[in-house]
Amino acid sequence: MDDITRAIQETAKNLLLNKEVDVVVGFARGSLPLRNTPCFVRQPDDVQKLIWGYGCENNLANYLRKRPEKIAVIAKGCDTRSIVELIKENQIDRNKLVIIGVPCQGMIDRKKITRLLAGRELLEGEVKDGQVILKGREFREIIPLNQLLYDTCLNCQHPNPVLSDILIGEPVPVKENACFTDVEEFEAKTPAEKWAYFQEELSRCIRCYACRQACPMCYCEECFADCSMPQWLSKSSLNTQDNIFFQAVRVLHLAGRCVDCGACDRACPMGINLRTLTRKMVKDVQELFGYTAGIRLDQKPPLAAPISTIN
Structure with a gap:
């Protein structure tokens, strides 16, 4: 490095x-x-x-x-x-x-380190020979690097x-096939199980919109969530239904545009697994339109081109 x-x-x-x-x-x-x-x-x-x-x-x-x-x-x-x-x-x-x-x-995913240290304060960190050396008061931990990388990076x-x-630097090895094991596990759930999952996961959302601000593709001058005429979401109180609606519309707006960088996930202060929705959309766009976001400048995104010209 x-x-x-x-x-x-x-x-x-x-x-x-x-x-x-x-x-x-x-x-x-x-x-x-x-x-x-x-x-x-x-x-x-x-x-x-x-x-x-x-x-x-x-x-x-x-x-x-x-x-x-x-x-x-x-x-x-x-x-x-x-x-x-x-x-x-x-x-x-x-x-x-x-x-x-x-x-x-x-x-490196700092949240994984936080869970690993279980309340112990990290004072020094170093990556050496494929291992991460973590140091604090009265402890020294050595963890394999691949155990601490973002899930986004592991699937990249x-x-x-x-x-x-x-x-700058030499190209790194590339994975031949996309891994959507997490999405396939979600798809295998019944509709009731999926709804229960989102109810539980998004009940923690405080609608701070950090996910929106962190995403390079969320740049509308006025987001639908901020509109008052019409008013799409309640502004006086938080409720799980509005949280689910916000995330569903946000992900729909990212169809064919999301590159699965994980910025939304990292920004969430509540630790919500936002990639369940975004990766589901990425997988669907690949399967339906043969399109992967951000690969070619000369390829029109699926929502901006006739279907016959996408593949």
Whole structure:
């Protein structure tokens, strides 16, 4: 990872020095162990802030829409797929974007670490030789890396950038077949069991809309959830029926657009498994239309093209 970090810094510095871009969007070290934060670098002297590691989980496509300046972005596979869809939807000007692609080996799920430590405070974290070393007061745990990666990353079929101007690092192995075991288990439930599942899961929703804000594809200037004429959702109280309705409509709006980056899941403060719905939609779109979001710039999404032209 240190080699990739140095290459990112050098690339960013050259782009800024040569006035090829006005800002580089990447990651800087976060305030917590094993967590990095989005970073905007505008001066060549500041490129040392940029890093790369297993804590760069944010989808940086969320910061690229309708920006007037020329931007460079550090992008992994899921970021580039979102970028592809946003270019198709005229939200990103391709001529003003330099994509610095980085193959992704997966990102660490801090929630898995929190559950593992069971209340113990993590003070230091390090990834070395395929293992994660966790340190705190009076404890030191060594866990295999693959046990702590996001489920999104474990199922990812497109870890390498699908679109880039500059590629840093070697491509990583790609899974040949999509794995939808979790969706198939959900599909096997009876209608009553599915309804009971959503009743229980979404009863915890506080409708903070963090999932909407984290998703790079949720960019409507006015969301249906905020409308008052007509009013789709209650604004004075929370109830499970409205929560289910909000999530169902949100996922419907993502049909053929969701790249399964997991941003919504990560953002949820209540730990709701939002990917049950989104991955079901991803699977249905693949089976019905032969379409996978964010793979090709020249392929129209299913809701914007005649069915005969999709496959």
